[in-house]
Amino acid sequence: MPGICYMIITIVKILIYALQFAMLLRAVMSWIPDIQDNKFSDFLYTVTEPVVLPVRMLFEKLRWFQNFPLDVSFIVAYLLLAILSAILGALA
Numbered sequence: 001m002p003g004i005c006y007m008i009i010t011i012v013k014i015l016i017y018a019l020q021f022a023m024l025l026r027a028v029m030s031w032i033p034d035i036q037d038n039k040f041s042d043f044l045y046t047v048t049e050p051v052v053l054p055v056r057m058l059f060e061k062l063r064w065f066q067n068f069p070l071d072v073s074f075i076v077a078y079l080l081l082a083i084l085s086a087i088l089g090a091l092a
Contacts, residue, residue, distance in 0.1 A: 013085055017085070020081050
């Protein structure tokens with residue numbers, strides 16, 4: 001049984017790393033206006049937005065960082081994924 005748990009945790013961590021990489025790509029692509037409107041950027045948005053949106057909605061409800069020039073919810077979502085990955089690493 002411990003082998004199966006380790007395998008599941010490893011797969012989840014790989015998925016988290018892939019999601020973090022997609023988030024980094026999305027962030028970099030957002031700074032380059034010429035490459036924002038294509039299928040790849042649409043794919044990145046579709047994959048990463050379900051992670052970012054709940055954090056963004058929470059910040060909107062709490063009125064935190066409303067006039068801040070950066071999308072802090074994006075950074076917080078990335079950090080939450082990093083924390084989750086670290087917790088899973090400690091369990092494995």
